[in-house]
Amino acid sequence: MRYSPVARLAGKLSVCLALLGGSVVSASAETVLSRDQFSDQMGDRQSSFLARDLMTGTVCRLEGSDLETRHAPWSTFKIPNTLIALETGAAAGIDHWRDWDPAQRPALQYWPEAWRQGQTLKTAFQRSAVWYFQDIALDIGSPSYRTVLEDWRYGNAVVPDGSDAFWLGGPLKLSVDEQVGFLTRMVQGELGVQNAHLADLMDAAHAGPLGSATLYGKTGSGPVRSGQFSGKFEGWYVGWLTRGDDVSVVFAHHVTGPYFDAIRTYRRDFAETLLTACGLTGAQQ
Template sequence: MPFQTAIAACSVCALIACLAGEARAETRRVIAADPLAKEMTGRDVSFLARDLETQEACLLENSDLETRHGPWSSFKIPNLLIALETGAADGLHAERSWDPQRRPAAGYWPEDWRRDQTLESAFRRSAAWYFQDVAVDVGAQTYRTVLDAWRYGNAAAPEASDRFWLDRTLRISVSEQVAFLSRLLSGSLDVAPKNVEALATASLDRRSPEISLHGKTGSGPLVPGDFSRPFEGWYVGWVARTGMQPIPFALYARAATYGEIREFRREFALRMLTECGYLPDGFDR
């Protein structure tokens, strides 16, 4: 099923639920942490997913769902939409030239950041400078207005800042990440369908004939700029299923080093989605 068809179906179902007075209260399923303790060693992990078809939430035991954290590059999900909605980019093909004088490469930059980018390549590669340039074009007031309307965390975007999502000024909780995606995917946000479609294209991680996984990682040091301190990270996205509403999810992890969360974020999120019954065994192989 094309993604936009699924979004339309979500909107219809959301309307039915509203007219019914939201008769179906959310149920919660908790995945025990003890059997997963070895995989989580040395890490603090929180996970939440919400099946918009059944209104079931599935979470990892002892998850902290309400504390707000810096979103880091998981903010590229709303930022891509904001770029498209405001005209700062006219599509996934929108190219920006890297100016090494204006945006000098830091030592940790991968090689694929050090070149011109399109909106899609910058999203997939997590090229921060592209979205910093977008932030300058969009402006802080527009960010605050949009993020407040979307109820995205604390909606903080200081004037003259092009890195508010990278310095922990903007903060969001696990539950707020999932709630934002739930509103987006159910069609209750004022976002053009073509821009939601563009996000689905850019965020596609893996697909099978019946299921597609969409997601974005993000990470950074708890003390911005101090790479010797503990790191925090995200894997945020949704599972799209043929003929059914999607399943937004968010995983947050914290550990002593970046290496301890780099691959773990995505791998453990998929493990949790499998434990919840939202992905089949072996989906990622």
């Protein structure tokens, strides 16, 4: 078996073979989860979900998922952005410190207290502190982003000149299928990124156990209509699972809901439900 750089450095990975219950409809290379069985948890939210088992080549999706429509990545862009910051030297390491300058980045009403202070790259990732990555974006520059994102095939790779917020509502966009494709290339070591930087990302993205697997991921969200924070929201939870000696699964969950609180914890919670229902976590269903 060929081990990816992430696997060699993080030592968290394993083959994941799914035992599929009666509620799962199976095809030779695809499993489809019936949407009806999750109606109570979904409520009035819309979810699209795709997971890929890297060991078997099979995929698992939620019935009726829209895998092709592109959406703004919101804070899930912190996954590639962390790697780009490390690769370009905009951050010297995962513990690279930046002071918060309230004159340059005044706190907005919705900012949590955890954003209103200096951050390392790791804490900015974990707390989703937008201002840190906006500062990073200005240091890296739009031409460098366009070159890297085109090379990595990250969505439409659109980055306007001088923008420090191109991932927040657009114009940068990608689909559920493209999220999964990017994560697949990343964990399989196809981006040309230094092993140490992949290990740093693993450290920042660590989200704890899920069944007998270990979960890594990042949320993201924002208003469907720009600036309308009391209206409809969209969000993501994307990431990967490790079991034993290898990354076994990558996944992406995109959701829309009537307001932010309707998706705040649901983004991750329902992704975990679906990963378990797919038989990808080693947990009992």
